[in-house]
Amino acid sequence: GFTKIQAAAHAVPERIMTNDDLSLIMETSDEWIRSRTGIRQRHIVSENETTSDLATEVAKKLLEKSGFTAESVDFIIIATMTAESVMPSSAAKVQSNIGAINAFAYDLTAACSGFVFALSQADKLIGSGAYHRGIVIGAESMSKVLDWSDRSTAVLFGDGAGGVLLDDSGESPLVLSEKLQTDGSRAEKLTCSPMSQDFLKMDGRAIFDFAVRDVPKNIVEVVGDNEVDYFLLHQANERILDKMAKKLGQPREKFLQNLQNYGNTSAASIPLLLSEMMENGTVYQGQSLLITGFGGGLTWGSMLLHI
Numbered sequence: 001g002f003t004k005i006q007a008a009a010h011a012v013p014e015r016i017m018t019n020d021d022l023s024l025i026m027e028t029s030d031e032w033i034r035s036r037t038g039i040r041q042r043h044i045v046s047e048n049e050t051t052s053d054l055a056t057e058v059a060k061k062l063l064e065k066s067g068f069t070a071e072s073v074d075f076i077i078i079a080t081m082t083a084e085s086v087m088p089s090s091a092a093k094v095q096s097n098i099g100a101i102n103a104f105a106y107d108l109t110a111a112c113s114g115f116v117f118a119l120s121q122a123d124k125l126i127g128s129g130a131y132h133r134g135i136v137i138g139a140e141s142m143s144k145v146l147d148w149s150d151r152s153t154a155v156l157f158g159d160g161a162g163g164v165l166l167d168d169s170g171e172s173p174l175v176l177s178e179k180l181q182t183d184g185s186r187a188e189k190l191t192c193s194p195m196s197q198d199f200l201k202m203d204g205r206a207i208f209d210f211a212v213r214d215v216p217k218n219i220v221e222v223v224g225d226n227e228v229d230y231f232l233l234h235q236a237n238e239r240i241l242d243k244m245a246k247k248l249g250q251p252r253e254k255f256l257q258n259l260q261n262y263g264n265t266s267a268a269s270i271p272l273l274l275s276e277m278m279e280n281g282t283v284y285q286g287q288s289l290l291i292t293g294f295g296g297g298l299t300w301g302s303m304l305l306h307i
């Protein structure tokens with residue numbers, strides 16, 4: 001059968017940092033952050049909490065919600081740019097933590113497009129008939145890779161994880177169309193290399209322009225003349241969502257948003273939004289959703305899903 005989303009789940013660290021909390025440790029203000037980004041607060045991992053811990057929490061919730069056993073899972077893909085170790089991968093740790101003894105597991109890095117790239121791959125693993133059930137998670141502890149002395153980026157990001165459990169029980173295609181893109185020639189505009197002590201750096205103007213110029217073209221191509229119930233875009237900035245809605249000639253309320261509560265959680269932002277919106281009944285089976293990631297690489301990509 002076709003790929004089907006059997007469950008969605010999310011997990012965020014307990015600790016909350018408000019904009020006012022940030023204004024105590026750096027030259028910023030709640031007014032500036034809210035007016036320029038829409039963000040009001042973000043969740044921050046504790047000292048010994050890792051990306052794998054967040055991903056493990058999501059995986060356990062997915063098994064609980066779906067009722068499937070860990071032994072029945074064939075693969076685990078974690079989209080992350082903040083794995084606490086390269087080897088072993090976060091996915092391998094999650095595999096062990098949940099006892100998914102029959103699953104192969106790997107991490108995928110595509111920055112804020114990671115979840116979309118991973119979901120596309122998972123859809124093909126299942127669509128090929130080679131595998132039947134899998135877990136795809138976006139998980140980040142961005143607070144561990146930020147330059148906390150750079151107020152232009154430190155206020156934008158947050159920690160969290162979200163994911164989906166997929167299997168091959170679908171009666172009709174999940175993915176109606178998709179387009180994944182990369183432009184490595186603009187790689188220097190958004191970088192992060194913790195290994196060489198280089199924390200997150202961003203040319204905000206260049207990335208903002210990239211989001212407003214290149215991403216809408218990708219969305220138009222993927223949507224075609226299909227109806228879309230909701231657009232679940234990477235939760236980077238509220239003003240970008242405003243501009244996207246205008247550029248695409250779609251009602252702003254179709255562009256779901258929770259960045260006010262979590263900040264930009266990179267690869268976790270789309271699955272975190274999807275999980276919350278399914279939990280509160282905004283999103284439900286039978287709807288057409290457009291998911292779009294965009295960020296470092298530069299990478300960007302959309303998938304039109306009939307869930």
Ligand SMILES: O=C(O)C1CCN(c2ccc(-c3cc(CO)ccc3Cl)cn2)CC1
Nearest residue numbers: 036112204205207208211236237266294295
């Ligand atoms: O208004 C201002 O002065 C500033 C102008 C710059 N801003 C930006 C710029 C870029 C991003 C961003 C980041 C990523 C990385 O995940 C991906 C996608 C985007 Cl569009 C977020 N905020 C903040 C407000």
